[in-house]
Amino acid sequence: MSAVVREDLIVAGRRRPGRGAVLPSISPVDGRVVAEVATASPEDVDEAVTAGAAAMRDPAWRGMLPHERARLLHRAGALIEDDLEGLARLQTRDNGKPITETRALVASAAGTFRYVAAALETLDETLTTPRGPYLSMSVYEPIGPVAAITPWNSPIASEAQKAAPALAAGNAVLIKPAEWSPLTALRLGEILLCAGMPPGLISVLPGAGPVTGEALVRHPGVRKVSFTGGTATGRRIGAIAAEKLMPVSLELGGKSPTIVLPDADLDHAVKGVLFGVFSSHGQACVAGSRLFVHRSMHDEMVDRLVAAAERLVIGDPDDEGTHMGPLISAEHRERVEAYVRLAAEEGGRVRTGGERPRGAGLDAGFFYRPTIITGLDHGSRVCREEIFGPVLAVLPYEDEDALPALADATPYGLACGIWSRDYRRAWRLARRIEAGTVWINTYKQLSAATPFGGVKESGVGREKGRDGIRAYMAQKGVYWGLDEAPMRWGD
Template sequence: MAGGARDIIVAGGFRQGRGEPLSSVDPATGRVFAEVSTASVEDVDEAVTAGEAAMRDPAWRDLLPHRRAALLHRAADLIHAESESLARLQTLDNGKTITETRALVASAAGTFRYTASALETLDDTLTTARGPYLSMSVHEPVGPVAAITPWNSPIASEAQKAAPALAAGNAVLIKPAEWSPMAALSLGALLLRAGFPPGLVSVLPGPGGVVGEALVRHPGVRKVTFTGGTGTGRRIAAVAAGKLMPVSLELGGKSPTIVLPDADLDQAVRGIVFGIFSSQGQACVAGSRLIVHRSVHDEVVERITAAAEALVIGAPARESTHMGPLIAAEHRAEVESYVRLAAEEGGHISTGGTRPSGDALGEGFYYRPTVITGLGPGSRVCREEIFGPVLVTLPYDDEDELPALADATPYGLACGIWSRDYRRAWRLGRRIEAGTVWINTYKQLSAATPFGGVKESGLGREKGREGIRSYMTQKGVYWGLDETPSAWGL
């Protein structure tokens, strides 16, 4: 720490960035709790150049996979050892409840462990020969990776990108969101403690228009992995097309949750409430559109309304809190504008739609869980991502309507289905355009299962064994076995 602001990490070195400092605000109080130094374009160039050099160093380039896996395991152990302090730091940084940030830290540690195990068993391939040669398919690091992460789930998202990028042998340059930079800086410090060569790790906070833009456009960055808004994703894809650079884009969502008339309503209601109101609805996979058979629609809405009103809104560091604040005042204002729009479009607010009362919550960016009925599938509130605790409900009559209703947005990230008939649910899940389908559950995620979206929800997949391969390039190698010289040209 120098100059009153937390240092950034440039190629493993801690120092003040050359950009303008930014303030990290506690969303529960609206007060600044930390000042963070930020990177400049020059810092980005230095980090990329050092990352390229570190990747070429034989000490890293020739390190066997099981040795790299040992470093990943060590990182997981350090995250686990620091889990409570990391969780509390995230709660300060983005307002998520302490129970959820503990889960995010555990997820980060689990991602490093899973990636280490997958790396040790990730084999290259001896391909079928079609002549007098031995042929192989081998994989090599793609090059320095820019990992641009979102504010809603810091350390878990950073681990999801950094672990496989490092496992594949790359340098990783983490650019955290401006609203939540603290977890990434802590993770970067732990990766260095774990023993990764310093040049491989940089953490570069700062504005997306400066730091993110410099990373995406830098000729030395060979892949960008981005989680965030669809508009930014499009801009990254446009630059990547000019560079012929691979990208992984996990973007927005407006995920449907479908309740069939045979569903266990007790189970469904609890899952729906969790799917939309946990994380204050600030999740790309939030189940923000509820599509319910007309025969049970009113009962389901009544139950969800009662459950929403029973949720505890309060300080996110308190163990009993279900919902903390939204990330920032301007984000809450945007959520509020959508609720006003819903009323203008003819929607009925069954519950919520206001800020909670009480002096203890007045300084934070709190908003009540909101349920809206009476809108059609073409309304803006039903089609556009709100990224807040707002649920819109739609009744349906005929099951044949469901694929079109579920797909009636530009997005295709996730979907939930509630039914006692597993055959019926399976058939429906296969017809809907979504990267993930949950049946009789919601927001369950695994490091072993690939994750991503279709349509405007993104490109590519993260997680799973193949998640490591996505940070590598493939090379064919041929060994000639014919002892007879070529007769060509004779």
Template sequence: MFADEILVGGRWRRGGGEVLETRDPATGEVLARLHGAGVADVDEAVRAGAAAAADPAWRDLLPHERARCLVRIADLIAERADDIAALQTADTGKSINETRALVASAQGTFRYFAAALETLEGALTPSRGPYLTMSVHEPVGVVGAITPWNSPIASDAQKVAPALAAGNAVVLKPAEWTPLVSLALGRLITDAGLPPGLLSVLPGPGRIIGDAIVRHPGVGKVSFTGGTTTGRAIGAAAAEKIMPVSLELGGKSPTIVFPDADREQALAGLLFGVFSSSGQSCIAGSRAFVHASIYEEVVGELVRRAGRLRIGPGTDPATQVAPMVAHAHRDKVAAMVDRARDEGARVRCGGRTPDGEAYARGAYYLPTILDGVPNSAAICQEEVFGPVLVALPFEDEEDLVAQANDTVYGLACGVWTGDYRTAWRVARRIDAGTVWVNTYKQFSISTPFGGFKDSGLGREKGREGIFAYMRQKSVYWGMDEQQPYSQQWGAQST
């Protein structure tokens, strides 16, 4: 059982909210019960964060000194990597191979923003008169960071690291289904010597704790990763406060196979793009557009290979498709597939839970491939967030672009072709914040990430990722004793 403590304004103590229960998705067994945060805890955390951010001990640290703190955090993540990965596998159900990669990503994120902070620059802008003009950036104060349940350690790092680098305090709200890794990260950051109050970790229901963070007058910026419906509500609340937000939301990403694609590379990429993470990824390549001339051949091979994927607990390194995060979520995905079947979709493989005693207690669902429906069908338009792929044929490039862009989402896209001209044209024409060519789900912390349309607002990662947590200020410094207005407004004019 995990200790019944959360981090509130620099203190580890029992939360004042409802009891949260987290279960192992592979077995259904309870991992931990803990008291989550209450609304009063949010107020305490924000007030403590504001005081800590304004304290000269943090406020006056030079950038390279803040960078040292981030490096210490990265070092501790590296030291405790195995334990963190195992905890995330238990809490989320993800395969141990994936959670190890996510821990490595988190470590790299803190190192990257430490390095970026070391070289962060303001700007000496061209003056238009007898003065020096400068553009500088300052912290916003307290940042609310709301992260999802599918990749907590990596998502936490992508918000906490740049926000701290920028000089802020952070109130982190992890998902109520998967709070354990975020709490472990909080202890690790405390051990790294971050001044008390600069980080709080408040697990709890989004409708209560997330809402309280967003609406608190002391929070100057919110960064949210999650569903589009919740993102809209956060955006509306932020508009009332005239507060900046970053929103990384849902997706219904197309993956496109042209006839001249490297067939083996494309098949492996399509399978990895949608079935890794058990499809529980905002960038999952959940719509496969395959040229009509190779459609049956490619989809038939996808079906054959999907049926051979290894399904099992995340603790087994051989597992390719692990259980879903919770039984309730598995049932939601199953209901969406059942509705698609009722509306005429052909189930080429999967579409049910796996047979056998080994899977009986876990939140498992078979890799599923559907076809036989138009792109306008609900299963092609709504984010499933599970191991479900819909295959659709296309005739030519115009037909492809029209179908691929016919969605409210615009997060990611994959293009498989041997022609660089085709790749470039299509990559530029698809409405998506990230396009992969002859690869999929590859990431670099140095490259900005975000979506178009209902997939979000703003960008994370990259050097600009620090500025997203800062306010820009202009400074004018008079350099001439005789200013332009002196003659009319000086002492001699009275």
């Protein structure tokens, strides 16, 4: 058994113990404590925010040209890539994702820094059309210290998605990782410092949401919050932000529909649906957890999905052949199990899964089998509420014109998948559904260049893309008077 590692905070670029309680980092694979993590108190938060604001005012940073900041971001991306295997193993240990997935997430984080650096080099300000004897410009400036509050399911990618554009815009960034997965955020903080970022700009503050997160959101020096996580917490952040008149980006929950039209290629659709809901153990905000299949092919689709799900390998996430590792915690598994019991009460039939797997190496961890349920009503709680686990509800439909209303019949609007050989048909359907992202004949493909976010209770604002940098900046108008004569007011 390896020794338990002690991890300190990063406060304005300096590793030190926190004033908050020590947080155990528990491996979901076997329930062991793998690290003891210092947490940030409100006093630690205040120190980090104050130092971040001071570092932003330093002329060496404030006057740094965009291409010079881009060089630091490129270097951070390269350092992440150089440590790809180590970071991937660290995240697998922290949250139980299979190593094949965590490698892809680390590569995504490196790509995010490279993309943001390239976008920053070519991010122009605007000379606006004059309407008088003046020259007018629209310029962009750093918004101020940014709180980046990230989730436990894909920490390294989420942290890069927030930190890279916030730093590109010239801000200090204060990363508050999820309580269950703080380790990669601390490593990322070290990488940003090694890349040459001014130390005062970088803080990583693990801790409980009601303590550390609340202190960050309420702090008067924090000028923007970017949050990815649950809708209830997002509402809380939004309410505090409204009191402060502070902008926020909120990427929240989802109950994403996947639609298989009668003309779909079923081989592609089965694989895509399986990946869309069971990869990451279903612990993804975009998980395609509701499947609408035309009644004429419903039974065939279910049979094929059940057979494919039962072939998935559940086990040690460090093994290359593992498809599904454990859920994040014992408590979360119990929540998923409660929803599966509720499905039975609501008239659903579990076609596969619905139980914990047994066997060597599985009993001590928080594993759960991929679960497929049929027979539910569209309005059932299991079909409307986010489960955040490996549970798929399959629902037959007959009238294609009714699909948008069925797909939209939840409070969420984050993502949607459509499978069809007819791109015109898929395009028309995609435009009618309320969702921030629609995938056609693919699923869970994400690009640093494409804005991402949700509608309704899935959040507000967008991240990624060129405008993702502008989201961390304040816009300012500047006018240059050109009239030779003085103003005539007061004559």
